Amino acid sequence: MLTQKGNSYPLKKSLRYLSIIMLFLTAIMAAKQRQSIEEWEKKTFLKQPPEKVMDTAGIKPGMVIGEVGAGRGRFTMHLARRVGPNGKIFANDIDADSLAYLRERCKRAGITNVKTILGEEIDPLFPKKSLDMIFMVWVYHYVKQPLPLLKNLPQSLKPGGTVVLVEPKPGLVYEGQDQGISPERMRRDAEQAGFTLVRTEKYLQEDFIFILHLSDQPVTFTQIPQIFPPTYTNHVGLGNFDGDGDPDVFVSFYGDGSNSIWLNDRK
Numbered sequence: 001m002l003t004q005k006g007n008s009y010p011l012k013k014s015l016r017y018l019s020i021i022m023l024f025l026t027a028i029m030a031a032k033q034r035q036s037i038e039e040w041e042k043k044t045f046l047k048q049p050p051e052k053v054m055d056t057a058g059i060k061p062g063m064v065i066g067e068v069g070a071g072r073g074r075f076t077m078h079l080a081r082r083v084g085p086n087g088k089i090f091a092n093d094i095d096a097d098s099l100a101y102l103r104e105r106c107k108r109a110g111i112t113n114v115k116t117i118l119g120e121e122i123d124p125l126f127p128k129k130s131l132d133m134i135f136m137v138w139v140y141h142y143v144k145q146p147l148p149l150l151k152n153l154p155q156s157l158k159p160g161g162t163v164v165l166v167e168p169k170p171g172l173v174y175e176g177q178d179q180g181i182s183p184e185r186m187r188r189d190a191e192q193a194g195f196t197l198v199r200t201e202k203y204l205q206e207d208f209i210f211i212l213h214l215s216d217q218p219v220t221f222t223q224i225p226q227i228f229p230p231t232y233t234n235h236v237g238l239g240n241f242d243g244d245g246d247p248d249v250f251v252s253f254y255g256d257g258s259n260s261i262w263l264n265d266r267k
Contacts, residue, residue, distance in 0.1 A: 007053065054082050062086040065083060066124060068149070070098075071098045074137070075135070076091045089113060092116075129155070131156050140167050150195070166207050258260075
């Protein structure tokens, strides 16, 4: 027994040294990966300077922001520092590994106001009615179903909330297709999703910055089919919007004290 124990000691010692070497090599590889990723980010910032982009977007201390497609945190780190300890960043992505890297990155940097969310392709799963702004950089042109994604954003915004998208200008060709987003397309998509495109910034070399606000809900009227206007009412015509010379909106006052609004859609 003494002999067996004595013979096993060198093997255990070798395994222990091997484990230490493997841990050391893993740490070196992780450090090189971080350096490679973060060096690449520095190059992208020459064309998308974070401070200038955030100034344009109107990002201020204390804001609560949802970032769609945060990835490994290229912009997240800057957003988190800008909103400060009284603000919060909900960093969304559909790649769990990228979000794991982001959490580790925040821990390294001492950033505590970032919460990661593993979302779905057309729904970032942000908390409802809680965000001052939704922010995304080079995401909209990349996802397979951009319009359904955009349609899912209003539910997460506070009243008066804003969506900011940094997207490539037309001319970015990938796999034979132009991946750029024109202001005309952004305007159409925004309207379909319940937003208004209020501003397009063009100063970046390769990208537009689109700023969307939630649209006001339109007032709708339903006309009950009957002879218009009823003979037992007094009514006032308001506005000639289609140029035919006839009032297009009537306010009718009934004998019982009630009233209603009518639309004159006769041709």
